[in-house]
Amino acid sequence: MTSPVLRGRSIWGRLYHGETDIKFVGALKKWATVSGIVIVLGLVSLWQRGLNLGIDFEGGVVWEVAAGGVSVADAQDAMASEGLTGVTVQSLTADGKTRLRVQAEPLADAGAAQDISAKLADLTGTDVNDVSLNSVGPSWGQEISRKALRALIFFLIAITLYITFRFELRMAIPTLIALVHDVLITVGVYSIAGFQVTPATVIAILTILGYSIYDGIVVFDKVDENTKLVGAGNSMTYSDMVDLSLNQVLMRSLNTSITALIPVGSLLVLGSFVLGATTLQEFALALLIGLFAGAYSSIFIASPLLAVLKEREPRYRELKRRLSSREGATLPPVTAAADGIPDAKAAPVASPGSLPTLSGRPIPPRPRKKGKKR
Amino acid sequence: MRRKKLTPLVFIVLTAAVSLGAVLVSGTSPQLGLDLQGGVSVVLQPTKESSDEALSQTIEIIRSRVDALGVAEPEIARQGNSVVVELPGVKNQQRALELVGATAELRFRPVLVAIPGSLADLTTSTTSTTATDGSSTTASDGSSTTAAGDSTTITAINNLKAGPTTTTTLAPETTTTVAGDTTTTVAGDTTTTTVAGDTPPLEVTPREEDLPEATVILEELDGDGKAVNTYQLGPSLATGSIVKTASAQLSQNGQWSVALEMKGGASGIDAFNAIAAQCSPPSATCPTGRLAIVLDSVVKSAPTIQTASFSASDIQITGSFSESEAKDLALVLRYGSLPVTLEPQTVQTVSPTLGEDSLKAGLAAGLLGLALVCLYMILYYRALGIVVVLGLTVWASLLYAIISKLGVALSLSGVTGIVVSVGVTVDSYVVYFERLKDELRAGRTLRSSTERAFTRAFRTILAADISSFIGAALLFTLTVGPVRGFAFFLGISTILDVVVAWFFTRPMVGLLASNNLFTNSPRLGVARGLDASPAAVAAATGAAR
16 A cells, blocks of 8 residues: 555545545455465365364353362362263453353263253352353254355355346355455464354354445445446546545445444453453454455455456456557556546436435536446 | 424434333333343254154143243244254253253043132132131032032032142042042031141142152143143053044034044053043043043043943044144144154253353443444544434434344344444444545535435445345344344344434434534534545535525
């Protein structure tokens, strides 16, 4: 982001006023490489070490109880004498209270879990109803995963249909690619970092998809609106127009991501680290990673990809060829984009759905209004 | 024109205020999921392939068991092949787990004593009779209080009344004597009051004491769960495993009945005929000649056995059945022949303290996040930021009212859904305000821009919200457990977002745009907040003049 300063404004000023001219489309290769590396690393890690699946997927039992002065070692001994396998005991301290978390492999008999609950209650001197238990059979996790996967597939199909219906198919494809990108990045980061995957993680990933689409649609809506700028009488290629649109909505995208990240960050920092609600942590962590991936992909991957796809259409290919021969291949399309800015603002005036103005002042006529070719 | 513009604003603010007020006054608050208030959640699956109707019957059984536990808002739902039972706030978690998981058995028990209505009816009628006249006019007042006035019923009432004094000692050995001799003594005797005082009151046998070999008192229920008949029943003589199949039938004379077919051999029709022989004619073990069909501690029917020998495929239960009653009974019998054994797939118990901690953490984090978002919006958009804060207030009030009214349990995943939707909601403002900036930069006045910018921005908001909503709806229908809660609240707040944008944000910004203070104030000014370029400020000022 080291483009030359225009009109004496700082980068922040230009960001604020939507006057940046970052070349997103041109940089697609660069960003795609960055994403590609992260994804490949994630896939390698996934293949080599897999995911750290929580008991909801693998099956297992977890108990949680207020420690009441019992040490981890004591609890471990007590559990060993119960004949449990694969026992891990953790001590969680938050908000001045210490809790013990005991995890074990699935039990043969579901009723046995309650006996252990009673043992733990005895050990720590609490009521048996104050022992939290989460026991999951080994086959259940597969079912959950299968259902989530099915939901994901239907979700992708529905979104593709919706975007095709609302915009066009060529906008649906980059959206899908961006979605897959976000999921791969998040799953990859989970595998590399060894974070535990829980149902909360699955929810978070699904949320990310929602965000990612939401963000993408806002960008595409702008692109859709600006399409009329790309026409016979204009000195803009489709890519230039996408770049222009992206720069225009950049601040919106940043603001959206910031306002989305604030509550999630608050969940993560205050909710889980300070107050110690582990479930909140599970949610917030995946959300945080995914939000970054989503905000990034809608700007750096989805939209440039759209431009690349559209440039293959004969209409826009022809336009590009003509423009580059007119202006000379050496002249970068920066001028076109910069020139285009006032036109972009003027475009809504010409849009068919615009309402009559409320003020009495006439709108000054715009020079180039005939771009409505679609 | 101004009034017209303000109508939706007044409407939405009033709606929000009234609904929030109504909810607060009526003391309704969002019902908390079990991970926020403690409780038990079990997902059960049948051990072997079972039919749809058997599984539905199982859910009915679990539901009636849970009702007996007195859980405020239980959720028992079938999701695919599994049964999800959520019992937020249940006091005795261990007992709840045992009750929910137990397999329901169909039992055939001989009827020792039958009375119409519930035991409660009986107790009130007894006390009233003893109060008015202590003497032995049982026949008259018995028939006046209990409508079904034939003499056999009245004897039965008296037998049951004798229950507390006699069953404890007599029932274990010979139940027939109970029916026989105590009638006159107890009815005439004024000791009824003292009996009620120092012996345990006569009560319906609790489920965990309903053992096959015990003598029990059980009820027959109508559709609303009210007792229509109460029976004292002898030990179980056979289980549903003797039944092969059953179906509802309509006879030529328009009467509904149930055709019952037994399995062949010793573990089928032979066992049934052995029972029939005890009841027809009535004997010591089956004094009324009636055989009760009991599923999960509830009497489904108690037909009189008319012959001592049946052929396996030709047994009919007749009576004044309606079509649905006959079908229900047939279903119960079929279920009984192959009861569904459920196995817990996941068991989750959350202690009340852990739930409370999570709730506190979630609330604190949510409020902090909301406050920070508001602060950011005000710093960034100045006066328009106030619109965001007010809009979020309206949004939150409506959301709170809806969640409270719907009574859907709010779980941690639901809280996450809401926190996430704060981001989506705020984004709608950002989309609008950024559009407004565009318009101003194009040299238009603030006043003329608001409507134009809104129209365009609303299209974007709608497109984005629809995609969010599609996602939420799909997740809700296709997944299980916590994901559903999340999707539900995400979906609701998405709809609210569109409503608030249309009814609140639009008129509110329009209102601000026509106010000098808001457009021109150097600190608060909308125009400044939107675009600090001198040209735009001048344009905005021009508009205000």
